[in-house]
Amino acid sequence: MVECVVKNWQGEQVGQKSFDLRVAKETTAAHVVHRALVRQLNNARQGTASTKTRSEVRGGGRKPWRQKGTGRARAGSTRSPLWRGGGVIFGPKPREFDLKMNRKERRLALRTAFAGRAEDLIVVEEFGDQLSRPKTKELVAAIARWGSEPGNKTLLILPERTENIYLSARNIENLKLMIADQLNVFDLLHADKIVITASALEKIQEVYSD
Incomplete structure (x- = not known):
C-alpha cells in the first residue's frame, strides 16, 4: 500500500490517496522491468x-585485368568488398527486432515500474x-x-483525453500527456516527475490490478 498526498489546483494539500498494486518480488523486479523496457525499445x-x-551491386561483371603478368594483385570483379564502390x-x-513477452509479465x-516511482508521484485533484x-501558461504555472x-521531464497522466488540457499541454517543453490505460514502461522510467489525477490513479488500479 502506497500513500500519496493529494494537491489542489493551487498546490495546497487537500487529502490523501492510496493505491495498492501487485508488483514483482524485489529479487526479480529489476530483471522484469528491464526486459519490458528492452522489448518496447x-x-x-x-x-x-x-x-x-x-x-547485388550493379556492375563488376568483367574481370578488370588478366590474371597474370600485370604485376598487380589478381582481381575478378570491381565490386569486391575490397574495392571502392564494392x-x-x-x-x-x-529484419524483425520484435521480442516476445507474455501479457501477464508485461503488466x-x-x-512494478509505476510503483517504483512512488517517490516522484504527484497526485492532484481533477483540474479540467x-x-x-x-x-498553456496557466498549466505551466x-x-x-x-x-x-520547469526543467524536469514531466509525465501527466489523465483518466481520459480532455481537449482543453491536451491543447494547453501539447506545446510545453519536457511535458508528455498520457491516458491512464495507455501507460508504457519507457515513459514511466524516463520522467523526472509523474503528475497524475486522483481519478486516473483509480483507473490504473482498476485496469492493471489483474
Whole structure:
C-alpha cells in the first residue's frame, strides 16, 4: 500500500490517496522491468537498414585485368568488398527486432515500474474545470506549484483525453500527456516527475490490478 498526498489546483494539500498494486518480488523486479523496457525499445525499431552484397551491386561483371603478368594483385570483379564502390561484407539486412513477452509479465513490469516511482508521484485533484479554454501558461504555472521544476521531464497522466488540457499541454517543453490505460514502461522510467489525477490513479488500479 502506497500513500500519496493529494494537491489542489493551487498546490495546497487537500487529502490523501492510496493505491495498492501487485508488483514483482524485489529479487526479480529489476530483471522484469528491464526486459519490458528492452522489448518496447526493440519493437519500436523499424528494422529497414539494408546494404548490398557484392552480388547485388550493379556492375563488376568483367574481370578488370588478366590474371597474370600485370604485376598487380589478381582481381575478378570491381565490386569486391575490397574495392571502392564494392559490396558490403556482413552488412545489415531488413529484419524483425520484435521480442516476445507474455501479457501477464508485461503488466507485472508496468505495475512494478509505476510503483517504483512512488517517490516522484504527484497526485492532484481533477483540474479540467480550471481550464475553461486552452491556456498553456496557466498549466505551466500549475505544474510548478505542484512541485515539478520547469526543467524536469514531466509525465501527466489523465483518466481520459480532455481537449482543453491536451491543447494547453501539447506545446510545453519536457511535458508528455498520457491516458491512464495507455501507460508504457519507457515513459514511466524516463520522467523526472509523474503528475497524475486522483481519478486516473483509480483507473490504473482498476485496469492493471489483474
